[in-house]
Amino acid sequence: MTGYASAQHASGADAGETSSHNIRLGLEIRSVNSRFLDLTFRLPDELRAQEPALRALLTAKLKRGKVEVRAAIDQDAASSLPQPSPALLQRLVSLQDQVQAWLPKANGLSVSDALRLCGQGPSSAANWSEIAPALAEQALTELLAAREREGKRLAQMLRDRIQQLRALATQAGPLVPQLVEQQRQRFLERWQEAMGLAEGQVTPEAAQDRALTEATAFAIRIDVAEEITRLDSHLDEVERLLKKGGDIGKRLDFLIQEMHREANTLGSKSAAMELTRISVDMKVLIEQMREQVQNIE
Numbered sequence: 001m002t003g004y005a006s007a008q009h010a011s012g013a014d015a016g017e018t019s020s021h022n023i024r025l026g027l028e029i030r031s032v033n034s035r036f037l038d039l040t041f042r043l044p045d046e047l048r049a050q051e052p053a054l055r056a057l058l059t060a061k062l063k064r065g066k067v068e069v070r071a072a073i074d075q076d077a078a079s080s081l082p083q084p085s086p087a088l089l090q091r092l093v094s095l096q097d098q099v100q101a102w103l104p105k106a107n108g109l110s111v112s113d114a115l116r117l118c119g120q121g122p123s124s125a126a127n128w129s130e131i132a133p134a135l136a137e138q139a140l141t142e143l144l145a146a147r148e149r150e151g152k153r154l155a156q157m158l159r160d161r162i163q164q165l166r167a168l169a170t171q172a173g174p175l176v177p178q179l180v181e182q183q184r185q186r187f188l189e190r191w192q193e194a195m196g197l198a199e200g201q202v203t204p205e206a207a208q209d210r211a212l213t214e215a216t217a218f219a220i221r222i223d224v225a226e227e228i229t230r231l232d233s234h235l236d237e238v239e240r241l242l243k244k245g246g247d248i249g250k251r252l253d254f255l256i257q258e259m260h261r262e263a264n265t266l267g268s269k270s271a272a273m274e275l276t277r278i279s280v281d282m283k284v285l286i287e288q289m290r291e292q293v294q295n296i297e
Helices: 045-061 086-102 111-118 128-172 175-198 204-222 225-244 249-268 273-293
Strands: 003-011 023-032 037-042 065-075
Touching: 003 128, 023 128, 037 045, 045 065, 045 128, 086 111, 128 225, 128 249, 128 273, 175 273, 225 249, 249 273
Parallel strands: 037 065
Antiparallel strands: 003 023, 023 065
8 A cells, every 4th residue: 555654863953962963864664556565775875784674674564565765864064064083183194194104105184084084973973773773663653554544545445336336236136037027028929929820830838838948048048146146245255354454455356356257247148238237337346446455455
């Protein structure tokens, strides 16, 4: 199912701390529909080491979906100008002199090199192994809540389609006996005409028996009671799964396929435009359910 959640962590001045470093970590989790669980991480270099922990956290809570995790580290101007201690700078100068004594052509340290080697940047000082998983847990909780809300909306839509399918099945049931009776009358009329042309060579009893035999065969051919019964059974199972909840997407997908098969069979047995219309309406509703079932985890 689809969903979006974000969380932020601030340290330094934004968090009320007495520090010259002001760091903000923002983390987003986006989820779209997919048959399997597909995780993608877009993390800054400082958080690369945290990817296994974040992956384990998401895998434990999510079963399906294409999930993207984005993180960004932001720091203000004051944080970008750290103040290395004189002792560290003196140590760097001493090491540089030793290297250049052996390698005279070696370039000297730049300001950025000195700051990086001193390790005074706010990103290096932050304890990402604690901050990042906690932030991901917060965002994941919000994502699961959003997906749950969407799941409830999808379940309600499916229940509405179930009620419409039951109403169509109820309409289809009485049509078959009516069609059989109409066909029986047609057979009798045709045999009466045939008797007139035969000039008494066929007895009325034989003509009536043949008409009834033809009508019985017709009734068997167009009987859709079995298809309607199976369709009702599938609808009952869908309602049971929706009430149960949990990881039901694949089971629902299978039931939708079976329901579509019953609607197709009902249409192939159709002997009247009304039954054909009911079959088409059923297939439209079932296809709508199929599209949404793909989204349910």
